[in-house]
Amino acid sequence: MAEEKKGFFKRLVSGLTKTRDNIVAGFDSIFKGYSSIDDDFYEELEEILIMGDIGINATTAILENLKAQVAEKHIKDPMECKQLLINGIKDQMRVDSMEYEFENRKSVILVIGVNGVGKTTSVGKLAGKLKDQGKKVVLAAADTFRAAAGEQLTQWANRAGVDIIGGQSGADPASVVYDAVAAAKARNADVLLCDTAGRLHNKKNLMEELRKIYRILEREYPEAYLETLVVLDGTTGQNALAQAKQFSEVANVNGIILTKLDGTAKGGIAVAIHSELDIPVKYIGVGETIDDLQKFDADAFVDALFDNSAVQSSIEA
Numbered sequence: 001m002a003e004e005k006k007g008f009f010k011r012l013v014s015g016l017t018k019t020r021d022n023i024v025a026g027f028d029s030i031f032k033g034y035s036s037i038d039d040d041f042y043e044e045l046e047e048i049l050i051m052g053d054i055g056i057n058a059t060t061a062i063l064e065n066l067k068a069q070v071a072e073k074h075i076k077d078p079m080e081c082k083q084l085l086i087n088g089i090k091d092q093m094r095v096d097s098m099e100y101e102f103e104n105r106k107s108v109i110l111v112i113g114v115n116g117v118g119k120t121t122s123v124g125k126l127a128g129k130l131k132d133q134g135k136k137v138v139l140a141a142a143d144t145f146r147a148a149a150g151e152q153l154t155q156w157a158n159r160a161g162v163d164i165i166g167g168q169s170g171a172d173p174a175s176v177v178y179d180a181v182a183a184a185k186a187r188n189a190d191v192l193l194c195d196t197a198g199r200l201h202n203k204k205n206l207m208e209e210l211r212k213i214y215r216i217l218e219r220e221y222p223e224a225y226l227e228t229l230v231v232l233d234g235t236t237g238q239n240a241l242a243q244a245k246q247f248s249e250v251a252n253v254n255g256i257i258l259t260k261l262d263g264t265a266k267g268g269i270a271v272a273i274h275s276e277l278d279i280p281v282k283y284i285g286v287g288e289t290i291d292d293l294q295k296f297d298a299d300a301f302v303d304a305l306f307d308n309s310a311v312q313s314s315i316e317a
C-alpha cells in the first residue's frame with residue numbers, strides 16, 4: 001500500500017512537471033529576487049498564481065492568508081514566504097474524511113460530466129479500487145447514447161472483476177438505473193456506480209435526465225447514500241472550472257474527479273475548482289490504467305505542484 005502510494009506520487013510528480021515548471025520557475029525568481037516583502041513582491045506572486053490556473057478567488061485568499069502571517073510573525077525575508085504559501089494552499093485543499101462517507105456506506109455514485117473527460121475510465125478505475133477494498137460493486141451502464149459505451153464499460157467491469165447491468169444502446173438511462181438498483185439490492189451490493197452519457201446536453205435536457213434518475217434512486221433505493229461526482233479533464237484548465245459550475249447548478253455535486261493530470265500544464269486548476277466552487281476534488285487520474293486513480297491528497301498534490309525539494313526527495317527515495 002505504501003509502495004503503491006509512492007508509485008502514484010511519482011507519477012503525479014512527473015505528470016505535473018509542466019505545471020510545476022511554470023510555477024516553480026516564477027517562484028524561484030521571486031523568492032530569490034526580492035530582498036524585501038513589498039507590494040511589487042505580492043503583485044508578482046499574484047501574477048504567477050493566476051498564470052498557474054489557480055484562479056482569482058483562490059489567489060486572493062492565498063495571498064491574504066500569507067499577508068496576515070507575514071504581519072503576525074514579523075517576517076522580513078521573502079524566502080520565508082515560500083513554505084508559508086505552500087502550507088496555506090495545502091490547508092485550503094484538504095478534504096475532510098467525511099467527504100468519503102460513501103465509501104463506508106451502502107451507496108450509489110452517479111458519475112456525470114461532458115464528452116470525453118474520462119467518466120467511463122474513472123468509473124472503471126474506481127470500481128477496481130472499491131473492489132480491492134473488499135466491497136461488492138455493481139456498475140450501471142447508463143450511457144445508452146453512444147453505441148460502444150456499454151462495451152467499453154463491460155471491459156472495465158471485467159478488468160475490475162465486478163458486475164455490470166445494462167449497456168443496450170438506445171435504452172432509457174433511467175430504466176437502466178432502475179434495473180441496476182434491483183440488481184444491487186438482489187446481490188446486496190455495497191456500491192452501485194453509474195456511468196452516464198457525456199453528450200453535450202443543453203441544461204434543460206440534462207436537468208430532466210438527472211431528475212428522472214434521482215427520482216428513481218429516491219423511490220427505489222432510499223437506503224443508499226447518494227453521491228454525485230463530476231468528472232473534469234485537467235488539461236482543459238478554466239474550461240473545466242466552467243463545467244463544474246454548470247453541473248453544480250443542475251445537480252447536488254458532492255465532489256470532483258479530476259482526470260488527465262499526467263502531462264498537463266494546467267494542474268493548478270484543482271486549486272481553483274476547490275476554492276471558487278467550494279467543491280472538493282476527491283479523486284485524481286494520472287493515466288489510462290486501472291491503478292491510475294487515487295484519492296486526492298492535498299499534501300502530495302501541493303508538493304507535486306509547487307515544491308521542488310519535496311519532489312526531489314521523493315524521487316531519490
Ligand SMILES: Nc1nc2c(ncn2[C@@H]2O[C@H](COP(=O)(O)OP(=O)(O)OP(=O)(O)O)[C@@H](O)[C@H]2O)c(=O)[nH]1
Binds near residue numbers: 120199292
Ligand atoms: N492520460 C490520461 N488519459 C485518460 C485519463 N482518464 C481518461 N483518459 C482517456 O480519455 C479518453 C476518454 O475517456 P472516457 O472514459 O471514454 O471518457 P468519457 O467521459 O466516458 O467519454 P464519453 O462517454 O464519450 O463522454 C480515453 O482515451 C481514456 O483512456 C487520465 O487520467 N489520463
Ligand SMILES: [Mg+2]
Binds near residue numbers: 120149
Ligand atoms: Mg463514457
